[in-house]
Structures are given as structure tokens and as C-alpha cells.
Amino acid sequence: xxxxxxxxxxxxxxxxxMALAAIGGALMVYRLVVGLGPTTNLNDQWPWGxxxxxDVLTGVALAGGGYSTCLLVNxxxxxxxAPIARAALLTSLIGYLLVMVGLFLDIGRWFNxxxxxxxxxxxSILFEVFWCVSLYTTVQLLEFGEIATEKVGKRxxxxxxxxxxxxxxxxxxxxxxxxxxxGSLYVIEVGKLYPLWWSLLLPIFFLMxxxxxxxxxxxxxxxxxxxxxxxxxxxxxxxxxxxxxxxxMLVYLVLKxxxxxxxxxxxxxxxxxxxxxxxxxxxxxGIIIPLVICxxxxxxxxxxxxxxxxxxxxxxxxxxxxxxxxxxxxxYIGGSYFPSAIEWLVSIGLVAMGVLAYLxxxxxxxxxxxxxxxxxxxxxxxxxxxxx
Amino acid sequence: xSKAVLVDITKCVGCGSCGVACKxxxxxxxxxxxxxxxxxxxxxxxxWTNIKLVETETGAEKQxxxxxxxxxxxxxEEPACVSACFSKALQKTKAGPVVYHANLCxxxxxxxxxxxxxxxxxxxxxxxxxxxxxxxxxxxxxxGNSPACTEVCPTNALTFGEHxxxxxxxxxxINNDKKYVQHIFxxxxxxxxxxxYISDVPFKELGFRTDVTTQAVPHYTESIMHLTPAxxxxxxxxxxxxxxxxxxxNTIANEENDNxxxx
Numbered sequence: 001x002x003x004x005x006x007x008x009x010x011x012x013x014x015x016x017x018m019a020l021a022a023i024g025g026a027l028m029v030y031r032l033v034v035g036l037g038p039t040t041n042l043n044d045q046w047p048w049g050x051x052x053x054x055d056v057l058t059g060v061a062l063a064g065g066g067y068s069t070c071l072l073v074n075x076x077x078x079x080x081x082a083p084i085a086r087a088a089l090l091t092s093l094i095g096y097l098l099v100m101v102g103l104f105l106d107i108g109r110w111f112n113x114x115x116x117x118x119x120x121x122x123x124s125i126l127f128e129v130f131w132c133v134s135l136y137t138t139v140q141l142l143e144f145g146e147i148a149t150e151k152v153g154k155r156x157x158x159x160x161x162x163x164x165x166x167x168x169x170x171x172x173x174x175x176x177x178x179x180x181x182x183g184s185l186y187v188i189e190v191g192k193l194y195p196l197w198w199s200l201l202l203p204i205f206f207l208m209x210x211x212x213x214x215x216x217x218x219x220x221x222x223x224x225x226x227x228x229x230x231x232x233x234x235x236x237x238x239x240x241x242x243x244x245x246x247x248x249m250l251v252y253l254v255l256k257x258x259x260x261x262x263x264x265x266x267x268x269x270x271x272x273x274x275x276x277x278x279x280x281x282x283x284x285x286g287i288i289i290p291l292v293i294c295x296x297x298x299x300x301x302x303x304x305x306x307x308x309x310x311x312x313x314x315x316x317x318x319x320x321x322x323x324x325x326x327x328x329x330x331x332y333i334g335g336s337y338f339p340s341a342i343e344w345l346v347s348i349g350l351v352a353m354g355v356l357a358y359l360x361x362x363x364x365x366x367x368x369x370x371x372x373x374x375x376x377x378x379x380x381x382x383x384x385x386x387x388x
Numbered sequence: 389x390s391k392a393v394l395v396d397i398t399k400c401v402g403c404g405s406c407g408v409a410c411k412x413x414x415x416x417x418x419x420x421x422x423x424x425x426x427x428x429x430x431x432x433x434x435x436w437t438n439i440k441l442v443e444t445e446t447g448a449e450k451q452x453x454x455x456x457x458x459x460x461x462x463x464x465e466e467p468a469c470v471s472a473c474f475s476k477a478l479q480k481t482k483a484g485p486v487v488y489h490a491n492l493c494x495x496x497x498x499x500x501x502x503x504x505x506x507x508x509x510x511x512x513x514x515x516x517x518x519x520x521x522x523x524x525x526x527x528x529x530x531x532g533n534s535p536a537c538t539e540v541c542p543t544n545a546l547t548f549g550e551h552x553x554x555x556x557x558x559x560x561x562i563n564n565d566k567k568y569v570q571h572i573f574x575x576x577x578x579x580x581x582x583x584x585y586i587s588d589v590p591f592k593e594l595g596f597r598t599d600v601t602t603q604a605v606p607h608y609t610e611s612i613m614h615l616t617p618a619x620x621x622x623x624x625x626x627x628x629x630x631x632x633x634x635x636x637x638n639t640i641a642n643e644e645n646d647n648x649x650x651x
Contacts, residue, residue, distance in 0.1 A: 035512075035515040036512060037512035042512065044431075044500070044509050047500040047501060074631065076634065077630075077634030106496075107494050108494075108511075109494055109517070112493060112494045115475040116475045119475045119477075120476065121473045121475050121476045123606060123609075123610060124473055124498070126496065126498050128613070169631055172627055176623055177616065184609060184613075187608050188468055188606075188608060190504075191601055200612075
């Protein structure tokens with residue numbers, strides 16, 4: 001890595017991704033020029049749609065691998081997870097940058113985006129989210145600075161190394177606050193959000209799920225990249241990593257059930273309506289089956305088991321966020337909302353941009369352990385999941 | 389100190405004067421496809437108030453009756469929208485109105501999500517949209533006048549005055565006349581609102597949200613927000629402690645390794 005040689009290999013997949021990113025980018029400009037009405041299916045009944053529900057809420061949750069890995073490796077000092085720390089940070093950084101773009105597109109008066117920095121609506125949960133997400137993205141950029149200065153602007157490297165400990169600690173603290181706050185956002189929906197999801201514990205649930213989805217995302221990425229490259233993933237690391245997730249999920253499950261009984265909403269689970277069934281799907285497929293896999297050594301230690309666990313947990317967290325934003329609100333709101341073509345294409349474009357950025361950075365900076373690095377160029381499929 | 393409006397639904401004849409006055413005073417557009425009066429009327433960016441016709445039945449003979457329900461922002465005593473706004477674009481004034489300042493608004497629409505009565509609307513068709521809702525004519529109130537809608541009501545269905553006085557008046561009315569339902573909508577709903585309603589038909593039948601919490605909505609989130617600094621500090625200290633401890637442990641382990649190699 002001595003000389004500044006940049007590389008970006010073209011492959012058919014990458015060409016497709018570039019096309020999607022270009023379409024998405026053009027539509028983003030179009031949206032800013034013509035407004036939300038002509039470009040989205042949002043309306044007075046459904047003021048928040050796909051861009052908030054998927055691009056922001058789900059995006060931030062799935063980027064949780066960054067802070068959970070950082071907590072395990074750098075703060076708790078579990079060194080065996082160190083080889084995946086940089087990849088997790090990069091995923092998270094790109095994830096957050098995409099979330100910021102998504103948010104920027106969704107706010108109607110986008111030229112006013114900086115207002116909350118000076119006009120402090122400090123009673124709002126969104127105020128906390130806004131500050132934490134902005135600061136955390138900055139912190140992650142600085143953390144990435146430590147990696148980037150290995151190659152460019154080397155004379156700054158010493159400074160980045162020095163401030164890194166502070167960045168790492170703040171970089172765990174901030175996500176803890178805003179991951180939970182994203183749940184708190186929906187506490188104000190008291191009486192509107194279906195009782196299976198509304199709870200004063202929403203912040204705790206959002207925080208815990210963002211934590212345990214981290215190992216699942218990291219495993220999924222490692223498995224996919226190994227299939228593309230033939231490089232054997234670090235099974236030992238991944239298996240102990242998902243066990244960490246498993247313990248957290250166990251606590252989550254117990255809390256969820258306890259909370260349902262405490263609020264007298266447990267009866268709704270088996271009501272047989274849309275909400276009840278979606279809740280069951282979320283809990284059984286997203287939590288209980290993965291838990292069985294996680295705590296059955298034979299299953300956990302198999303490649304198929306690890307893959308199933310990861311896919312189910314990621315899907316379960318996505319479903320949970322969708323249920324809070326859409327399923328749980330539809331009974332109260334009525335009417336209908338389905339994302340427009342432009343909403344879809346912009347979201348897909350954002351993911352494509354993220355994947356391309358990930359590929360470029362992995363190819364040009366020291367992100368993954370050396371022996372794995374050679375085969376990085378075929379990581380498309382891995383990265384698609386990675387930045388979603 | 390705080391102003392309020394009492395709506396007596398039994399007195400409303402559905403003339404629509406209040407809606408016309410609102411449109412004129414606030415310079416709102418008339419739209420054929422979105423009437424402000426009648427069965428299909430609803431609030432939107434240009435309808436800050438609407439007068440909804442509700443057909444229902446009364447008495448033992450199930451006699452069909454009409455009632456008109458005037459909708460607009462209720463101007464909560466502790467508004468969810470104000471607490472939800474992260475740039476202070478919505479503010480509760482001392483006189484009572486909840487007022488919107490477009491220059492501070494980011495357009496995030498969290499107020500629309502937060503409002504327990506789904507009042508704030510958005511200019512979806514505009515490139516630079518604003519949040520739109522009844523402002524309770526704060527300029528008129530400041531000059532000692534009543535809001536435009538209450539000014540023109542020909543049947544005294546709308547009474548403007550001090551919140552305290554109107555609450556007393558409402559209580560007296562429903563106690564003295566048996567036809568009224570024993571409930572003042574807005575007295576306790578969402579922690580209390582500046583607009584109060586009395587009616588001879590149960591509020592639920594008229595389409596009011598009767599299952600709304602009686603606690604002020606901001607209290608729910610404030611209980612969480614108040615915890616944030618404490619949680620943040622404790623968690624930050626804990627993380628720092630863990631970090632320092634583990635680094636120290638690593639250093640010692642490395643030194644010991646070096647010593648062993650040295651031997």
C-alpha cells in the first residue's frame with residue numbers, strides 16, 4: 001500500500017449497480033425540484049412512508065453492527081472479534097451516510113435542515129435523534145480517517161491514532177442513545193400504534209434489536225463473501241459472535257412477553273387478525289427459531305445453521321420496523337399507502353450507491369484481513385446485503 | 389389568561405359561515421374537490437376548519453337526526469405537536485393558540501404523526517411545502533378580537549372567552565339541561581384543550597376520538613427524555629471504565645509476555 005494506486009475493477013454486476021445508482025441519483029434531484037407530492041405516494045393520512053420506514057429506521061438498525069462490534073472489540077477488549085471490526089465500521093458508516101441522504105430527501109423544507117442545530121426543540125425525541133445521528137456520522141468519518149490516513153494524508157495519521165480512543169467510546173455512546181430514541185419516536189403514538197407494538201419499553205426494544213442484528217449482519221456478509229471468493233469464513237469468530245446475539249435475543253424475548261402481559265395485550269397475539277399474525281411471524285421467525293438454532297450446538301456449528309440464523313434475524317428486525325411503521329398504524333390511520341415507483345427506485349439507488357462505495361473502499365483501503373483481501377473484488381453480493 | 393372556544397353542537401345549523409370567515413381571514417383557497425361543509429368535508433392544507441354533517445339516530449323511535457361538527461385544531465394545553473417539533477416551528481402561545489412558524493420548519497412531519505387528533509396537514513403539491521392548520525387567529529386575539537370563525541357564528545354555537553369561564557359555562561349548561569351528554573370534550577382529552585365541545589349526541593357517534601388518552605401526550609416522551617442525560621452519562625462512564633481497564637490489562641499481559649520471552 002505504499003504507492004497511491006487506486007483501483008476499481010468493472011464487472012457486469014457493478015455496471016448494473018452503477019446504472020441503478022445513476023437512476024436513483026437523477027430521481028433524487030427530480031424529487032428536490034418538483035417536491036414530494038408528484039414523486040411519492042405520501043398523503044395527509046400517511047405522512048411517513050418508505051423513506052422513513054425503510055431507508056431511515058431500518059437502515060439505522062441494520063447499521064447497528066458498527067457500534068455493537070466496536071463495543072465488543074474496542075471497549076470490552078474481546079480481541080478475537082477484531083478481524084471483523086473495520087468491515088463492520090465501514091458498513092455502518094456507509095449505512096449512516098445513506099440514512100442522512102434518505103432523511104434529506106424526505107424532509108420537505110430541505111434547505112432548512114440545519115435549523116434544529118440552532119433552534120433547539122429539545123423536548124422532541126427527534127431532536128435527540130437528529131443530534132446523535134449527525135454527531136455519530138461525524139465520529140464514524142473520523143474513525144474512518146484513521147484507516148484512510150494509512151494511505152492518503154499520512155501525516156495526519158498520528159493525530160487520528162491519538163484521538164481514536166475518544167472516538168471509539170463516543171462512537172458506542174451515541175448509537176446507544178439514538179437507536180433507542182428511534183423507538184421512543186413512536187411512544188408519542190399512544191393509542192394510535194397497535195398495542196402489540198406500542199409500549200413505554202419501545203426504546204429498549206429498538207436498542208436491543210439493533211444490537212443483536214449486528215452479529216447477524218456481519219455473519220451474513222462473511223458467508224456471502226466466502227461463497228464468492230472461496231475463502232473460508234472465520235467460523236469460530238462468527239459462532240461465538242452469534243452466541244452474543246443469542247443471549248441478547250433471549251433477554252429481548254422475555255422482556256417482550258413480560259411487557260405484553262404487563263400491559264394486558266398478550267391476548268391480542270392470537271387474535272388471528274393481520275396485526276396478531278404479523279406479530280407472531282416477527283417473533284417466531286425472527287426470534288424463536290433463530291434462538292433454537294443459536295443454542296443447539298449442532299445447528300449453530302453448521303454453515304447452513306449459521307446462514308439461516310443470520311437471514312432470519314435480519315429479516316425479523318426489518319419486519320419489526322415495518323410492523324411499527326405500517327402494520328401497527330394501518331388500523332388507526334385507515335386508507336392505504338404503497339410506495340411509488342420513484343420511492344422504490346430512490347431507495348434501490350441508495351443501496352446501490354452504498355454497495356459501490358463499500359466495494360471501492362475495500363479495494364483501496366486496508367479493511368479486511370490481508371489473506372482475504374485478494375478476492376475482494378467479487379464481493380458484490382455480500383455488500384448488497386451489507387448496506388441495505 | 390388563556391383563551392378558549394366553546395362549541396355547542398346543539399346550536400349549530402351548519403350554515404358554514406365560520407368556514408367562509410376562516411378562508412377569507414387566512415387567505416385560503418376554495419377547492420371544489422375538497423369541500424369544507426357537508427358529509428365529505430375534511431381538513432386539508434386549505435381547509436383549516438370543516439363542518440362535517442353527521443347523520444345519526446336518536447330516541448326510542450330511532451328518529452334520524454343531523455348534527456354538524458366543526459373540526460379544527462383543538463389547541464391543546466400541552467400540545468403533542470409542539471413537544472414533537474425538533475426545531476420549535478410550532479409554539480404554544482400564552483394566550484392559547486398553537487402557532488406555526490414556517491421559517492423554522494424543516495418539513496419532517498413528525499407533528500402530523502404526533503398529533504392525537506390528526507390535525508396538521510401538509511402542502512403535498514408544493515415544492516417547498518408548509519404545515520397547515522388552524523392558528524386560532526393569534527393576531528386577532530392579540531388585538532382583543534375573537535377568532536374569525538367565532539366572530540361570525542349567527543347561532544352562538546361558538547363562544548370565545550377565557551378558558552376557565554367557558555369551562556364553568558359548559559358545566560352549567562350540561563347540568564341544567566337534560567338533553568346534553570354529561571361530558572365536556574376537551575376538558576380532559578389529551579390533557580385538556582382550548583377548544584371545548586358539548587353535545588346532545590354521544591361524542592363517539594359524532595366521530596370524536598373518545599379513546600384518546602387523558603394524560604398530556606408530551607408527558608409520555610418527556611419521561612423518557614428526562615432519563616437521557618443520566619443514562620448517557622452513566623453509560624459513557626461505564627464505557628470509559630471498561631476501555632481503560634481492558635487497555636491496562638492488555639498492556640500488563642504484553643509486558644508479561646515480553647518478560648517471558650526475555651528469559
